[in-house]
Amino acid sequence: SVKARGRGFFSFYDASLNASNALHSELAARFRPAIQDGEFCLHFQPKLTLDTLQIVGLEALVRWQHPDHGLIFPGDFIPLAEEQDFIAPLGRWIIDAVCRQLAQWRADGVPLVPVAINVSARQLRDERLLEDFLGALALHGIAPELIEIELTESSLIEDAELAQRNLDALAGAGIRMALDDFGTGFSGLSRLKQFPIHTVKIDRSFIRDIRNDTNDAVIVASTISLAHNLGLTVVAEGVETRDQLVHLKAAGCDQVQGFYLQRPCAAAQIAPLLHKQFLSFQPT
Ligand code: C2E
Ligand code: MG
Ligand code: MG
Numbered sequence: 001s002v003k004a005r006g007r008g009f010f011s012f013y014d015a016s017l018n019a020s021n022a023l024h025s026e027l028a029a030r031f032r033p034a035i036q037d038g039e040f041c042l043h044f045q046p047k048l049t050l051d052t053l054q055i056v057g058l059e060a061l062v063r064w065q066h067p068d069h070g071l072i073f074p075g076d077f078i079p080l081a082e083e084q085d086f087i088a089p090l091g092r093w094i095i096d097a098v099c100r101q102l103a104q105w106r107a108d109g110v111p112l113v114p115v116a117i118n119v120s121a122r123q124l125r126d127e128r129l130l131e132d133f134l135g136a137l138a139l140h141g142i143a144p145e146l147i148e149i150e151l152t153e154s155s156l157i158e159d160a161e162l163a164q165r166n167l168d169a170l171a172g173a174g175i176r177m178a179l180d181d182f183g184t185g186f187s188g189l190s191r192l193k194q195f196p197i198h199t200v201k202i203d204r205s206f207i208r209d210i211r212n213d214t215n216d217a218v219i220v221a222s223t224i225s226l227a228h229n230l231g232l233t234v235v236a237e238g239v240e241t242r243d244q245l246v247h248l249k250a251a252g253c254d255q256v257q258g259f260y261l262q263r264p265c266a267a268a269q270i271a272p273l274l275h276k277q278f279l280s281f282q283p284t
Protein backbone atom coordinates (compact mmCIF):
# COMPACT_ATOMS: atom_id res chain seq x y z
CA SER A 1 0.00 0.00 0.00
CA VAL A 2 0.98 3.58 -0.36
CA LYS A 3 3.11 4.84 2.47
CA ALA A 4 1.79 8.03 3.96
CA ARG A 5 4.39 10.75 4.39
CA GLY A 6 2.29 13.21 6.34
CA ARG A 7 0.55 16.27 4.85
CA GLY A 8 -1.57 13.84 2.80
CA PHE A 9 0.95 13.05 0.12
CA PHE A 10 2.91 9.90 -0.48
CA SER A 11 6.30 8.81 -1.55
CA PHE A 12 6.19 6.52 -4.54
CA TYR A 13 9.79 5.57 -4.39
CA ASP A 14 9.77 4.05 -0.94
CA ALA A 15 6.34 2.45 -1.15
CA SER A 16 6.23 -1.27 -1.89
CA LEU A 17 7.33 -1.61 -5.48
CA ASN A 18 4.18 -3.16 -6.94
CA ALA A 19 1.84 -0.70 -5.34
CA SER A 20 4.20 2.00 -6.46
CA ASN A 21 4.16 0.78 -10.06
CA ALA A 22 0.38 0.47 -10.06
CA LEU A 23 0.10 3.98 -8.67
CA HIS A 24 2.57 5.29 -11.22
CA SER A 25 0.52 3.86 -14.07
CA GLU A 26 -2.68 5.15 -12.56
CA LEU A 27 -1.30 8.66 -12.17
CA ALA A 28 0.37 8.68 -15.58
CA ALA A 29 -2.91 7.64 -17.23
CA ARG A 30 -4.63 10.59 -15.60
CA PHE A 31 -2.06 13.26 -16.52
CA ARG A 32 -3.76 14.53 -19.67
CA PRO A 33 -7.37 14.47 -18.41
CA ALA A 34 -6.12 16.18 -15.24
CA ILE A 35 -5.04 19.23 -17.28
CA GLN A 36 -8.43 19.40 -19.02
CA ASP A 37 -10.32 18.94 -15.75
CA GLY A 38 -8.35 21.70 -14.02
CA GLU A 39 -6.80 19.46 -11.34
CA PHE A 40 -3.38 21.18 -11.39
CA CYS A 41 -3.01 24.41 -9.49
CA LEU A 42 -0.26 26.78 -8.45
CA HIS A 43 0.80 27.89 -5.04
CA PHE A 44 3.09 30.88 -4.59
CA GLN A 45 5.82 31.49 -2.05
CA PRO A 46 7.23 35.00 -1.50
CA LYS A 47 10.92 35.90 -1.66
CA LEU A 48 11.88 38.77 0.61
CA THR A 49 14.77 41.17 0.53
CA LEU A 50 16.71 40.75 3.76
CA ASP A 51 17.30 44.42 4.54
CA THR A 52 13.64 45.54 4.61
CA LEU A 53 11.78 42.20 4.46
CA GLN A 54 9.81 43.52 1.51
CA ILE A 55 8.36 41.03 -0.97
CA VAL A 56 10.54 41.21 -4.08
CA GLY A 57 9.36 38.11 -5.91
CA LEU A 58 7.29 34.95 -5.84
CA GLU A 59 8.01 31.35 -6.76
CA ALA A 60 5.25 29.36 -8.46
CA LEU A 61 4.98 25.77 -7.16
CA VAL A 62 2.67 23.30 -8.87
CA ARG A 63 0.28 21.00 -7.00
CA TRP A 64 -2.13 18.32 -8.19
CA GLN A 65 -5.55 18.16 -6.58
CA HIS A 66 -6.24 14.53 -7.41
CA PRO A 67 -9.91 13.41 -7.14
CA ASP A 68 -8.99 10.17 -5.32
CA HIS A 69 -5.60 10.86 -3.73
CA GLY A 70 -6.02 14.44 -2.54
CA LEU A 71 -3.31 17.06 -2.84
CA ILE A 72 -0.15 15.65 -4.42
CA PHE A 73 3.14 17.57 -4.21
CA PRO A 74 5.48 18.01 -7.19
CA GLY A 75 8.19 15.70 -5.82
CA ASP A 76 5.68 12.91 -6.33
CA PHE A 77 4.69 13.62 -9.93
CA ILE A 78 7.28 15.84 -11.65
CA PRO A 79 9.82 12.97 -12.00
CA LEU A 80 7.02 10.76 -13.35
CA ALA A 81 5.90 13.51 -15.74
CA GLU A 82 9.47 13.77 -17.02
CA GLU A 83 9.71 10.03 -17.49
CA GLN A 84 6.30 9.78 -19.20
CA ASP A 85 6.81 12.58 -21.72
CA PHE A 86 4.23 14.69 -19.97
CA ILE A 87 6.52 17.44 -18.73
CA ALA A 88 6.18 19.53 -21.92
CA PRO A 89 2.37 19.86 -21.81
CA LEU A 90 2.43 20.28 -18.01
CA GLY A 91 5.19 22.88 -18.32
CA ARG A 92 3.12 24.76 -20.92
CA TRP A 93 0.14 24.71 -18.57
CA ILE A 94 2.32 26.10 -15.75
CA ILE A 95 3.84 28.87 -17.89
CA ASP A 96 0.38 29.89 -19.12
CA ALA A 97 -1.12 29.72 -15.61
CA VAL A 98 1.61 32.00 -14.19
CA CYS A 99 1.15 34.60 -16.94
CA ARG A 100 -2.65 34.38 -16.58
CA GLN A 101 -2.34 34.92 -12.81
CA LEU A 102 -0.08 37.95 -13.29
CA ALA A 103 -2.64 39.42 -15.73
CA GLN A 104 -5.43 38.74 -13.24
CA TRP A 105 -3.55 40.44 -10.39
CA ARG A 106 -2.84 43.40 -12.65
CA ALA A 107 -6.54 43.63 -13.57
CA ASP A 108 -7.36 43.55 -9.85
CA GLY A 109 -4.93 46.40 -9.16
CA VAL A 110 -2.47 44.21 -7.25
CA PRO A 111 1.16 45.49 -7.36
CA LEU A 112 3.16 42.94 -9.36
CA VAL A 113 6.50 41.35 -8.54
CA PRO A 114 8.45 38.88 -10.72
CA VAL A 115 7.28 35.26 -10.55
CA ALA A 116 9.79 32.41 -10.79
CA ILE A 117 8.90 29.25 -12.69
CA ASN A 118 10.77 26.00 -12.05
CA VAL A 119 11.96 24.40 -15.29
CA SER A 120 13.14 20.81 -15.22
CA ALA A 121 15.90 19.08 -17.18
CA ARG A 122 13.68 17.73 -19.98
CA GLN A 123 11.92 21.07 -20.47
CA LEU A 124 15.30 22.75 -20.94
CA ARG A 125 15.90 20.50 -23.91
CA ASP A 126 12.51 21.16 -25.52
CA GLU A 127 12.83 23.01 -28.83
CA ARG A 128 9.54 24.79 -28.09
CA LEU A 129 10.53 26.25 -24.72
CA LEU A 130 11.23 29.79 -25.96
CA GLU A 131 8.05 29.74 -28.04
CA ASP A 132 6.05 28.55 -25.02
CA PHE A 133 7.30 31.45 -22.89
CA LEU A 134 6.97 34.12 -25.58
CA GLY A 135 3.52 32.85 -26.57
CA ALA A 136 2.18 32.99 -22.99
CA LEU A 137 3.76 36.41 -22.34
CA ALA A 138 2.19 37.83 -25.51
CA LEU A 139 -1.20 36.21 -24.92
CA HIS A 140 -1.51 37.73 -21.43
CA GLY A 141 0.37 40.96 -22.12
CA ILE A 142 3.10 40.29 -19.55
CA ALA A 143 6.60 41.83 -19.71
CA PRO A 144 9.45 39.28 -19.73
CA GLU A 145 11.00 41.08 -16.73
CA LEU A 146 8.12 39.70 -14.64
CA ILE A 147 9.20 36.12 -15.28
CA GLU A 148 12.18 34.31 -13.85
CA ILE A 149 13.26 30.72 -14.54
CA GLU A 150 14.68 28.46 -11.80
CA LEU A 151 16.93 25.64 -12.96
CA THR A 152 19.01 23.15 -11.07
CA GLU A 153 22.71 22.56 -11.58
CA SER A 154 22.15 18.94 -12.51
CA SER A 155 19.76 19.89 -15.30
CA LEU A 156 22.58 21.84 -16.94
CA ILE A 157 25.02 18.96 -17.17
CA GLU A 158 23.67 16.60 -19.82
CA ASP A 159 23.06 17.86 -23.33
CA ALA A 160 24.46 21.20 -22.26
CA GLU A 161 24.39 22.49 -25.84
CA LEU A 162 20.62 22.32 -26.23
CA ALA A 163 20.08 23.78 -22.77
CA GLN A 164 22.54 26.55 -23.53
CA ARG A 165 20.75 27.48 -26.75
CA ASN A 166 17.38 27.67 -24.99
CA LEU A 167 18.71 29.62 -22.04
CA ASP A 168 20.62 32.11 -24.19
CA ALA A 169 17.46 32.71 -26.25
CA LEU A 170 15.30 33.14 -23.14
CA ALA A 171 17.87 35.49 -21.58
CA GLY A 172 17.99 37.42 -24.86
CA ALA A 173 14.21 37.82 -24.60
CA GLY A 174 14.67 39.46 -21.17
CA ILE A 175 13.82 36.52 -18.89
CA ARG A 176 16.11 36.14 -15.87
CA MET A 177 17.48 32.85 -14.55
CA ALA A 178 18.21 31.54 -11.07
CA LEU A 179 20.30 28.50 -10.22
CA ASP A 180 18.16 26.50 -7.76
CA ASP A 181 19.30 24.14 -4.98
CA PHE A 182 22.82 25.53 -5.35
CA GLY A 183 25.51 23.39 -3.74
CA THR A 184 23.74 20.06 -4.21
CA GLY A 185 25.02 19.42 -7.73
CA PHE A 186 28.67 19.20 -8.56
CA SER A 187 28.90 21.57 -11.49
CA GLY A 188 30.28 24.39 -9.43
CA LEU A 189 31.61 27.65 -10.63
CA SER A 190 32.06 27.08 -14.33
CA ARG A 191 28.28 26.86 -14.86
CA LEU A 192 27.81 30.25 -13.29
CA LYS A 193 29.95 31.76 -16.02
CA GLN A 194 28.75 29.58 -18.87
CA PHE A 195 25.01 30.18 -18.46
CA PRO A 196 23.14 33.50 -18.24
CA ILE A 197 22.44 33.17 -14.50
CA HIS A 198 21.47 36.23 -12.41
CA THR A 199 20.68 34.62 -9.10
CA VAL A 200 21.91 31.75 -6.94
CA LYS A 201 19.53 30.00 -4.55
CA ILE A 202 21.42 28.25 -1.75
CA ASP A 203 19.84 24.88 -1.08
CA ARG A 204 17.95 24.53 2.16
CA SER A 205 20.13 21.61 3.28
CA PHE A 206 22.89 24.19 3.98
CA ILE A 207 20.52 26.52 5.81
CA ARG A 208 19.01 23.94 8.17
CA ASP A 209 21.96 23.72 10.61
CA ILE A 210 23.66 26.95 9.71
CA ARG A 211 23.72 28.03 13.38
CA ASN A 212 25.49 24.90 14.65
CA ASP A 213 27.33 23.33 11.73
CA THR A 214 30.51 25.26 10.99
CA ASN A 215 30.91 23.57 7.61
CA ASP A 216 27.47 24.72 6.50
CA ALA A 217 28.14 28.23 7.77
CA VAL A 218 31.43 28.35 5.85
CA ILE A 219 29.81 26.99 2.66
CA VAL A 220 27.05 29.59 2.85
CA ALA A 221 29.47 32.44 3.57
CA SER A 222 31.75 31.39 0.70
CA THR A 223 28.82 31.01 -1.70
CA ILE A 224 27.58 34.49 -0.84
CA SER A 225 30.98 36.05 -1.34
CA LEU A 226 31.62 34.14 -4.57
CA ALA A 227 28.20 35.05 -5.97
CA HIS A 228 28.62 38.70 -5.04
CA ASN A 229 32.04 38.81 -6.66
CA LEU A 230 30.40 37.51 -9.84
CA GLY A 231 27.67 40.15 -9.57
CA LEU A 232 24.93 37.67 -8.71
CA THR A 233 22.05 37.95 -6.25
CA VAL A 234 21.88 35.35 -3.47
CA VAL A 235 18.68 33.81 -2.11
CA ALA A 236 18.62 31.43 0.87
CA GLU A 237 15.89 28.77 0.65
CA GLY A 238 14.20 26.94 3.49
CA VAL A 239 14.49 29.58 6.22
CA GLU A 240 12.49 28.11 9.09
CA THR A 241 13.69 30.03 12.15
CA ARG A 242 14.44 33.53 13.28
CA ASP A 243 18.00 32.47 14.19
CA GLN A 244 18.65 31.39 10.60
CA LEU A 245 17.30 34.73 9.39
CA VAL A 246 19.60 36.66 11.73
CA HIS A 247 22.61 34.56 10.69
CA LEU A 248 21.87 35.07 6.97
CA LYS A 249 21.50 38.81 7.43
CA ALA A 250 24.89 38.99 9.17
CA ALA A 251 26.38 36.89 6.36
CA GLY A 252 25.23 39.44 3.77
CA CYS A 253 22.66 37.27 2.00
CA ASP A 254 20.34 39.31 -0.28
CA GLN A 255 17.01 37.50 -0.15
CA VAL A 256 15.25 34.84 1.90
CA GLN A 257 12.46 32.37 1.34
CA GLY A 258 11.03 29.83 3.76
CA PHE A 259 8.30 28.65 6.08
CA TYR A 260 9.40 31.12 8.79
CA LEU A 261 8.51 33.98 6.46
CA GLN A 262 5.60 32.55 4.49
CA ARG A 263 4.55 29.08 3.40
CA PRO A 264 3.52 28.63 -0.24
CA CYS A 265 -0.18 29.48 -0.57
CA ALA A 266 -2.95 30.08 -3.10
CA ALA A 267 -3.11 33.21 -5.26
CA ALA A 268 -6.03 34.60 -3.26
CA GLN A 269 -3.89 34.67 -0.10
CA ILE A 270 -0.95 36.25 -1.94
CA ALA A 271 -2.87 39.29 -3.27
CA PRO A 272 -3.27 41.02 0.14
CA LEU A 273 0.43 40.40 0.87
CA LEU A 274 1.40 42.07 -2.41
CA HIS A 275 -0.82 45.04 -1.53
CA LYS A 276 0.96 45.47 1.80
CA GLN A 277 4.37 44.57 0.29
CA PHE A 278 5.45 43.39 3.73
CA LEU A 279 4.42 40.30 5.65
CA SER A 280 2.42 40.99 8.78
CA PHE A 281 4.75 38.99 11.04
CA GLN A 282 7.22 40.76 13.34
CA PRO A 283 10.68 39.32 12.70
CA THR A 284 12.34 40.68 15.83
P1 C2E B 1 12.34 23.91 -5.25
O1 C2E B 1 12.19 24.66 -6.54
O2 C2E B 1 13.67 23.93 -4.59
O3 C2E B 1 11.20 24.52 -4.32
C1 C2E B 1 11.31 24.65 -2.92
C2 C2E B 1 10.55 23.59 -2.19
O4 C2E B 1 10.80 23.73 -0.79
C3 C2E B 1 9.03 23.66 -2.33
O5 C2E B 1 8.50 22.34 -2.23
C4 C2E B 1 8.64 24.50 -1.11
O6 C2E B 1 7.30 24.29 -0.70
C5 C2E B 1 9.59 23.95 -0.09
N1 C2E B 1 9.89 24.91 0.97
C6 C2E B 1 9.82 26.26 0.95
N2 C2E B 1 10.20 26.79 2.12
C7 C2E B 1 10.52 25.75 2.92
C8 C2E B 1 11.00 25.65 4.30
O7 C2E B 1 11.20 26.64 5.01
N3 C2E B 1 11.23 24.39 4.77
C9 C2E B 1 11.02 23.28 4.02
N4 C2E B 1 11.25 22.08 4.58
N5 C2E B 1 10.58 23.33 2.73
C10 C2E B 1 10.35 24.56 2.19
P2 C2E B 1 7.49 21.74 -3.30
O8 C2E B 1 6.47 22.76 -3.69
O9 C2E B 1 7.02 20.43 -2.77
O10 C2E B 1 8.41 21.53 -4.59
C11 C2E B 1 9.45 20.59 -4.60
C12 C2E B 1 10.24 20.68 -5.88
O11 C2E B 1 9.44 20.31 -7.01
C13 C2E B 1 10.74 22.09 -6.20
O12 C2E B 1 11.91 22.36 -5.46
C14 C2E B 1 10.97 21.98 -7.69
O13 C2E B 1 12.20 21.37 -7.97
C15 C2E B 1 9.85 21.05 -8.12
N6 C2E B 1 8.73 21.87 -8.63
C16 C2E B 1 7.80 22.55 -7.94
N7 C2E B 1 6.95 23.19 -8.78
C17 C2E B 1 7.39 22.92 -10.03
C18 C2E B 1 6.94 23.31 -11.34
O14 C2E B 1 5.99 24.08 -11.51
N8 C2E B 1 7.63 22.79 -12.41
C19 C2E B 1 8.71 21.98 -12.24
N9 C2E B 1 9.35 21.53 -13.35
N10 C2E B 1 9.16 21.61 -11.04
C20 C2E B 1 8.51 22.07 -9.94
MG1 MG C 1 12.68 26.46 -7.17
MG1 MG D 1 15.00 25.36 -4.54
Ligand code: MG
Pocket: 180, 181, 203, 204, 237
Ligand atom coordinates in the same frame (compact mmCIF):
# COMPACT_ATOMS: atom_id res chain seq x y z
MG1 MG E 1 15.75 23.08 -2.81
